[in-house]
Amino acid sequence: MVHHSDAGSLYTSFTLAEHLEKAGIAASIGSVGDAYDNALMEYTIVLQNRGDQAAATWRPLAQVELATAEWTDWYNHSRLHGEIGHIPPAEYEANHYLSATKAQLTTNI
Template sequence: MGLWRRDRAGQPVGAGLVHHSDAGSQYTSFRFTTHLLDAGIDASIGSVGDALDNALMESTIGLYKTELIKPRGPWRSLAQVELATAEWIDWYNNQRLHSATGHVPPAEYESMFYAQPQPREVVGANS
């Protein structure tokens, strides 16, 4: 099992951890993966551009946890979390105010954007 330290129960110190990578070549090697597994760390390497591995998604999940999950816990049931999540998503998309949108809710801002006349594409331009 290599030179990895073990806890009192004999489990690798990293047991239960997941290693997330930016998919650099040094992290995709077989040897590196073997070291992670020996330490009890599950590798989590998605494809480049994977929606679940991008910064925007991670940032939104961080907001969700900070604004909803942590302050309103402890949660008693999955149904309670699901209902609160649906309410938070509705607030996030339809009521949340942000200075970047002139303090207009996102759904309203998007509607205003698409209601504006869009520039017409000139056929043959830059050909």
């Protein structure tokens, strides 16, 4: 099991680290200043903290996993991101790697 969090003081405390270690839980802290790093985790927490509605609607863990996978797919492949030209992040990344790996023109003189 992994406990993922942001780098807030609550999550970087020695007390929490000791508690996690005793419980056999690995600590994972997101990068500082990177709001997108925690987007999936925060969404998962929201889904799992819906109280009675969640208990009634998402009884099997498989439903939570499926909803999280669907959201992740939307977030990366369908959501239009304004800072990168109103295209999905996966498309932007694919374009980046395509342009970075194009064959270089060489000449033999």
